[in-house]
Amino acid sequence: MHILIAPNAFKHSLTAIESAQAIQEGLKRSGLICTSECFPVADGGDGTGHLIVEKCGGVWHEYDVHDPLGRLIKAPLGIIDHGKTAVIEMADASGIRLLHPDERSPLMASSFGTGELIRFALDRQVSKIIIGLGGSATVDGGIGILSALGMKFRDAEGTEIPALPINMSRFRQIDRSGFDNRILNCQITVLCDVNNLLLGVKGSAAVFGPQKGASPSDIKLLDLALTNLSNLALQSTGINMNEILHGGSAGGIAAALFTFPNARLVNGAEHFLELTAFEKSLKNADLLITGEGSIDEQTIQVKGPFAVAKLAKENNIRVIGLAGFVPLHVNAELDKYFDIIIPIGNQPTDLSKAMKFTASNLIRTAIVIGKFLSLPKTI
Numbered sequence: 001m002h003i004l005i006a007p008n009a010f011k012h013s014l015t016a017i018e019s020a021q022a023i024q025e026g027l028k029r030s031g032l033i034c035t036s037e038c039f040p041v042a043d044g045g046d047g048t049g050h051l052i053v054e055k056c057g058g059v060w061h062e063y064d065v066h067d068p069l070g071r072l073i074k075a076p077l078g079i080i081d082h083g084k085t086a087v088i089e090m091a092d093a094s095g096i097r098l099l100h101p102d103e104r105s106p107l108m109a110s111s112f113g114t115g116e117l118i119r120f121a122l123d124r125q126v127s128k129i130i131i132g133l134g135g136s137a138t139v140d141g142g143i144g145i146l147s148a149l150g151m152k153f154r155d156a157e158g159t160e161i162p163a164l165p166i167n168m169s170r171f172r173q174i175d176r177s178g179f180d181n182r183i184l185n186c187q188i189t190v191l192c193d194v195n196n197l198l199l200g201v202k203g204s205a206a207v208f209g210p211q212k213g214a215s216p217s218d219i220k221l222l223d224l225a226l227t228n229l230s231n232l233a234l235q236s237t238g239i240n241m242n243e244i245l246h247g248g249s250a251g252g253i254a255a256a257l258f259t260f261p262n263a264r265l266v267n268g269a270e271h272f273l274e275l276t277a278f279e280k281s282l283k284n285a286d287l288l289i290t291g292e293g294s295i296d297e298q299t300i301q302v303k304g305p306f307a308v309a310k311l312a313k314e315n316n317i318r319v320i321g322l323a324g325f326v327p328l329h330v331n332a333e334l335d336k337y338f339d340i341i342i343p344i345g346n347q348p349t350d351l352s353k354a355m356k357f358t359a360s361n362l363i364r365t366a367i368v369i370g371k372f373l374s375l376p377k378t379i
Helices: 016-030 048-055 090-094 112-123 143-148 165-170 181-185 204-208 216-237 249-259 268-275 278-282 304-314 351-356 358-374
Strands: 002-005 035-038 059-066 072-080 085-089 128-132 152-154 173-175 187-192 264-267 287-294 318-325 340-343
Touching (some): 002 016, 016 035, 048 072, 048 085, 048 128, 048 268, 072 090, 072 112, 085 090, 085 112, 112 143, 112 181, 143 152, 143 249, 165 216, 173 216, 187 249, 204 216, 204 249, 249 264, 264 268, 268 278, 287 304, 287 358, 304 318, 351 358
Parallel strands (some): 002 035, 002 287, 085 128, 187 264, 318 340
Antiparallel strands (some): 059 072, 152 173
């Protein structure tokens, strides 16, 4: 038996690589006679870019950029495809992990540093740029990135206003005269891991703002600010930012990149699997084991475990899903793609404590799976 181990990251606990290694270790300890391959996957969330560069045999180059609060830091830029394609991980320059919890401030946090990485990629004369949006600290509608690329935002009198979310409601003009047009000759692919639109109760501010430190009053201000930006963009480009599928990703950055540099917004999981030739490994497998922190109704939308399970089923390969949280009741839609979904916890505990034991729980669960698969078929 050959087992393909393809989990996503277990958020705030294990990377996809660490998760795959834990599952593989459990199978080894079980005594199951099998071969296995670790193929950690991602769907546009934090870590996607690093997996792409590793899988594609790329290299990293470090640059000085500004973090979400404007402090100078070093951030990596990945290069693959013999120098033709740059890979940018938004979390490396504009990520929430760069901030202490008491520093989180969506009204002040900017995506400027990610724009700087895009500019450095253009300096390297790449023809393609891939951007993973996961793990951002911002709800700035992409104005930080656009500002780094030369776009200016002005009030009614024409005075330039700093490109920060707290100022966005005051914008009355978008000045594209200094925009770095090199980006228009570069294919930009944005990996998205959510389907949310830009505005409203399911928009970027309402859904993702609280994760980034936004209070209820902040969320109202941010949604109004993004509405103003969307209206100005419509006047400037003819594109309605709030009609763009995935547009709410990373605080509206996806919508901005689609509207101004003509970026292509794609399902992050599907694009990752295509780029890394996942199906080549899948064709050799008799069983797929995948997983992430939660496998539930949202998994079916754009998440990594669903993407790999769907491909496995198309190839008549059995699928086991592992997660910290699984639905309490039968979910017919999930059952179409996962033969078994197994919760990895072994006793009642609070979330923070459970997350500390993710690796040991994955190992233990994989041992059980291996022993079960070793049982005589007559049983």
